[in-house]
Amino acid sequence: MLKSIFFLFIVIWIINDTKSEASKKDFIDEFRKDNSRYWLISCTLSGCSLAFNSCMNCFGERGCKSCISLSKPECAECADDIFNKDDLEIINGNEYLICDSQDPIQSRVCHFYCRGQFAQSGQCIRENNLPICKCFSDFGSSTDSTVTTQTTQPANTTTTSQSTTTPNKPSIFFNGTVKQNISISDHYRRILPLPNGDLVRGSGGNLIEIWDLQKGIIKRNLTSVYSWPWVFGLLSNGDLVAGFRNNKTILVWDLNITIGEPLKRIIQTNEYFDCLTVLKNDDLAIGQTLVNNPWNLYDIIIRNSQTGLIKNKLVGHTFVVNQIIELPNGNLVSCSSDNTVKVWNISNSALIKSITHTESVWSITMLPNGNLVSGLWDASINIWNLDTNHLIKNLTGHRNSICNYNCLHVLANGDLLSAKGGGIFEVWNLSNGKVRFTSSLHKYDTVYQLAFLPSGNLISASNRELNVWY
Structure with missing residues (x-):
């Protein structure tokens, strides 16, 4: 560790002592040619250690870069350097991120890099006496930190077994106790956590609220002439997408612009x-609502977020689409109040398969093994094998129905979290299909939406409160 720190100090001293900007740039460029850990310099010079701390649960390369940029804009170059494939070290024909386990900064960078590769975690280890970054999956299995290319199935495929495993999400933790309670006054509105720990929330008028969850206050409002911001998303560059339901309008905001x-x-x-x-x-990917829909069109519309042009229409649902998730191979899974879950090939708009349920399907999620979980209006939870359409398990607990918006999540330990009406949370042991424990600490009955913060803490939204959970 002392050797790494000494080396780093020497390089920084040389850079800072260089007389002119031109000669400084020449030195950095020359150093970069001969070193596979240039990110160690750029990340240290920009003071990115705390930014990494807030992004340890980022998701995918674009998501991780976006998190760093939102947390500390001057660290964008540091993030680019970490994922620069030209700087990986080639050892025995494989490309590795090199890191020293005794240096805390390098250990954080390894974890950050692996999160960008859709792995659960990363650790600097010595393998065959080489200091490499090892990435670990949900189940404790590991892969090296090489860059791999995912193969997409042919357009007319109907097979899902090789590609239904969901990329790892930030690890979610939940023990059923409330960490923070925030009262709200204008009923439930959609929420979206940001990579820096803030929260986007809609309003009943034309405002989009940006909340500082640490203080429990609105720190900023985004205003427009459009009313009822209802759906939100985040682009890979950190821009916020907001859909205004009553105006059929999408606005894209640069959250880095504060003046x-x-x-x-x-x-x-x-x-x-x-x-x-x-x-x-x-x-x-846009699902259409029942409100103001005189033609009863419930197609899923795929639009280019830059131009707004329609690229695909997925036709087949006959009632409101409640949730859409993307699989690693690019296929989409959607659930609807028409009692079905459908799997789509987005490249040719083909319906791959449809699974019929007994009730409206209000929420879905994917298990790490590729099985599908669906939550129904009648309170039951089903686990399906997507290859065979076979029902593996039916989970029945509290009688209240599953809540509407993203109300099923896989926890870090493999348990399943579900939220139901009456403010009831259930944590399920998927091995035996039994409820481990329940929690009902929402003061007001109806919980509408679950989301997770970069810290892994769950946040839930009801009519009159936001709860952050341990």
């Missing part, structure tokens, strides 16, 4: 929004 106008573009659509998912390529 001046942050609104970047306006996209007019033909849809009244009920749900929205930002896909890995930054396209927008």
Whole structure:
């Protein structure tokens, strides 16, 4: 460790002691050519240690870069350097991120890098006496930190077994006790956690609220002439996407702009929004609502977030689409109040399969093994094998129905968290299908939405409060 710190101090001293900016740039460029850990310099010079702390649960390369940029804009170059494939070390034909386990900064960078590769965690280890970064999956298995290319199945495929495993989300923790309670006065509105720990929340008028959750206050409002911001998403560059349901309009905001106008573009659509998912390529998958829908059109619309142009329409649902999730192979899974879950090939708009349920399907999630979990209006939770459409388990607990918006989540230990009416939370042991414990600490009955913060803490929204949970 002392050797790494001494080396770092020497390099920084040389850079700072260089007389001119031009010669400083020449020195840095020359240093970069001969060293596979240039990020160690750029991240240290920009003071990015605390920024890493707030982004340890980031998701995917673009998501991790976005988190760092939002947390500390001057660390954007540091994040680019970490994911620079040209700086990986080639050892025995494989490319590795090199890191020293005795240096806390390098250990954090390894974890950050692995989160960017959709792994659960990363650790600097010595393997065959080489100091490499090892990435670990949900189940404790590990892969090296090499960069791999994912193969997409042919457009007309109907197979899901090789590609239904969901990329790892930030680890979610929940023990059923409230960490923080925030009272609100204008009923439930959609929420979206930001990578820096703040929270986006809609309003009943034309405001989008940005909350400082540490203080429990609104720190900033985004204003427009449009009313009822109802759906939110985050692009890979950190821009906020907001869909205004009553105006059939999408606004894109640059959250890094705090002085001046942050609104970047306006996209007019033909849809009244009920749900929205930002896909890995930054396209927008939009599900349509029952409100103001005289033609009863419940197609899923895929739009380019830059131009607003329609790229695909997924036709088949006959009632409100409640949630859309993207699989690693690019296929989409949607659930609807028409009692179905559908799997789509987005490249050719083909319906791969449809699973019929007995009631409206209000929420879905994917297990790490590729099985699908669906939560129904009648309070039951089903676990399906997507390859065979076989029902593996039916979980029955509290009688209240599953809540509407993203109300099923896999916890870090593999348990399943569900939220139901009456403010009831259930944690399920998926091995035996039994409830481990329940929690009902919401003061007011109806919980509408669950989300998770970068810290891994769950946040829930009801009519009159936001709860952050341990």
